[in-house]
Amino acid sequence: MSARFADPRGEPAWLRALLIAAALGFLALFLVVPVAAVFVQAFSKGVATYLAAIREPMALSAVKLTLLVAAIAVPVNTLFGLAAAWAVTRFRFRGRNLLVTLIDLPFSVSPVVSGMLFVLLFGAQGLLGPWLAERGVRVLFALPGILLATLFVTAPFVARQLIPLMESQGAAEEEAALSLGASGLQTFAWVTLPKIGWGLLYGVVLTTARAMGEFGAVSVVSGHIRGRTNTVPLHVEILYNEYQFAAAFAVASLLTLTALATLAAQALLARRLARRGVR
Amino acid sequence: MHGTWGSESARRSRSRRRAERGPLPGFGLAMGTTLLYLGLLVLLPLATVVLKSAEIPPERLLEVVASPRALASYRLTFGAALAGAAVNLVFGLIVAWVLVRYRFPGRRLVDALVDLPFALPTAVAGIALAAVYAENGWLGAPLAALGLKVAYTPLGVGVALTFIGLPFVVRSVQPVLADLDPVLEEAAATLGGSRLQTLARVVLPEILPAAATGFVLALARALGEYGSVIFIAGNLPMESEITALLIMVQLEQYDYAAATGIALVFLIASFSLLLLLNGIARLRRSGGAA
Numbered sequence: 001m002s003a004r005f006a007d008p009r010g011e012p013a014w015l016r017a018l019l020i021a022a023a024l025g026f027l028a029l030f031l032v033v034p035v036a037a038v039f040v041q042a043f044s045k046g047v048a049t050y051l052a053a054i055r056e057p058m059a060l061s062a063v064k065l066t067l068l069v070a071a072i073a074v075p076v077n078t079l080f081g082l083a084a085a086w087a088v089t090r091f092r093f094r095g096r097n098l099l100v101t102l103i104d105l106p107f108s109v110s111p112v113v114s115g116m117l118f119v120l121l122f123g124a125q126g127l128l129g130p131w132l133a134e135r136g137v138r139v140l141f142a143l144p145g146i147l148l149a150t151l152f153v154t155a156p157f158v159a160r161q162l163i164p165l166m167e168s169q170g171a172a173e174e175e176a177a178l179s180l181g182a183s184g185l186q187t188f189a190w191v192t193l194p195k196i197g198w199g200l201l202y203g204v205v206l207t208t209a210r211a212m213g214e215f216g217a218v219s220v221v222s223g224h225i226r227g228r229t230n231t232v233p234l235h236v237e238i239l240y241n242e243y244q245f246a247a248a249f250a251v252a253s254l255l256t257l258t259a260l261a262t263l264a265a266q267a268l269l270a271r272r273l274a275r276r277g278v279r
Numbered sequence: 280m281h282g283t284w285g286s287e288s289a290r291r292s293r294s295r296r297r298a299e300r301g302p303l304p305g306f307g308l309a310m311g312t313t314l315l316y317l318g319l320l321v322l323l324p325l326a327t328v329v330l331k332s333a334e335i336p337p338e339r340l341l342e343v344v345a346s347p348r349a350l351a352s353y354r355l356t357f358g359a360a361l362a363g364a365a366v367n368l369v370f371g372l373i374v375a376w377v378l379v380r381y382r383f384p385g386r387r388l389v390d391a392l393v394d395l396p397f398a399l400p401t402a403v404a405g406i407a408l409a410a411v412y413a414e415n416g417w418l419g420a421p422l423a424a425l426g427l428k429v430a431y432t433p434l435g436v437g438v439a440l441t442f443i444g445l446p447f448v449v450r451s452v453q454p455v456l457a458d459l460d461p462v463l464e465e466a467a468a469t470l471g472g473s474r475l476q477t478l479a480r481v482v483l484p485e486i487l488p489a490a491a492t493g494f495v496l497a498l499a500r501a502l503g504e505y506g507s508v509i510f511i512a513g514n515l516p517m518e519s520e521i522t523a524l525l526i527m528v529q530l531e532q533y534d535y536a537a538a539t540g541i542a543l544v545f546l547i548a549s550f551s552l553l554l555l556l557n558g559i560a561r562l563r564r565s566g567g568a569a
Contacts, residue, residue: 027389
């Protein structure tokens with residue numbers, strides 16, 4: 001009783017313990033157990049099988065393709081995010097809210113539908129497919145298709161991270177730099193970039209994670225050609241469907257490690273951003 | 280952009296427009312890049328779906344969209360997504376509360392872990408959940424002993440969609456809870472309210488709009504989800520086949536008309552949820568509740 005009077009916002013100790021147990025139990029059940037299962041299954045046939053699965057030529061070519069796609073998609077969408085955030089937060093214009101909704105749009109489209117959009121455009125019966133095929137350009141079941149699907153799915157991340165950040169920071173410092181005679185480019189490089197650095201990095205981390213892990217959209221456009229159009233998540237699916245469970249989980253463990261590294265980076269960056277008094 | 284061409288009046292009107300927009304440079308470049316990129320990458324493909332579905336005769340479109348198999352997939356997808364979002368609403372509130380209000384060892388680690396469903400590729404989540412909930416799996420075995428089959432049933436779909444929507448309610452509620460003025464709760468306690476009354480009548484109304492946002496976000500994400508579901512669902516037509524998979528099957532059979540029709544249903548559903556979210560956001564701003 002006395003504790004309640006001392007802290008009017010406190011719950012009784014038993015309720016506190018019960019709520020913590022419920023929260024941790026729920027998260028353990030849905031998050032920790034599946035992640036643990038990935039590693040246990042990956043090593044279920046021994047270390048030799050694990051190493052063989054991730055060193056196999058098909059696995060390596062999948063890793064190469066995934067890294068290549070990320071290496072192109074991340075810079076492109078980072079530039080787009082910077083341009084979009086600059087346009088949205090530094091100017092007043094009509095249709096601003098509509099533009100913000102449009103930037104977020106890919107988030108609300110199912111991954112399978114996202115992939116399908118490009119099949120409708122570039123497929124054999126598609127709008128642009130026949131025209132491009134005549135000129136020997138292959139989009140579907142090739143790198144360009146995988147790249148387009150990945151670009152679509154990851155387009156909003158950087159912009160979405162930067163817009164609220166740049167909104168809250170305001171443009172006073174940029175205006176000061178300009179009035180002191182700096183050029184637009186100088187202002188951007190020396191004033192804006194340092195201001196938004198951590199937030200930008202946060203968006204880049206999210207974009208990279210999604211670009212390397214996207215499954216549904218890429219699955220539609222890739223054609224699953226082994227050694228050619230197979231990304232790491234698709235390689236996991238093929239192995240799993242062939243009942244090579246240990247190998248599937250071994251390759252999946254690489255993606256899981258990437259995800260855990262992403263979470264660590266996110267936590268670190270979030271703390272940096274919090275210390276600067278934003279977010 | 281430099282405007283060395285054109286008449287004096289045109290230049291003046293341009294500079295006036297610029298003054299209305301703000302003093303910074305780069306509007307044309309930033310806006311042009313943004314619109315060109317979005318137009319080519321997002322709007323053109325989306326317009327193609329609408330164009331393609333306009334080519335399909337209306338009665339064929341209706342037949343495709345309302346076929347028994349499609350209807351069964353909507354029921355399963357929507358039901359499981361709703362159930363998953365509901366579970367996440369309850370536990371998301373508890374997790375957010377515990378993370379904001381209590382201090383315990385490992386709290387920061389747990390906080391970081393909440394985002395796992397965003398970071399983990401969906402295919403990995405799918406095979407991991409399938410392994411855990413299979414009849415010989417860590418959780419599947421004890422549940423099967425209780426007579427509850429999870430993997431390869433609609434219940435499995437619900438489990439996967441709970442996983443995929445887990446962060447939304449937590450991340451929506453957390454900042455609101457952290458910013459909540461302690462004076463409110465103290466006043467309620469001083470006025471003689473029990474702690475439970477204070478929580479139900481003072482705290483809950485304050486965080487409810489944020490919780491609703493998280494719920495709708497989780498629902499929207501779950502409706503379109505594919506990767507994490509297909510490994511744990513049985514994928515039997517009429518029984519355990521989600522709508523996203525149905526589109527995939529139709530694409531593999533080159534039945535583009537059917538796939539386009541059902542994709543249109545999907546797009547309409549997700550845009551309705553987007554409008555709902557905007558409505559909640561407007562309510563939150565005007566209601567003054569954070």
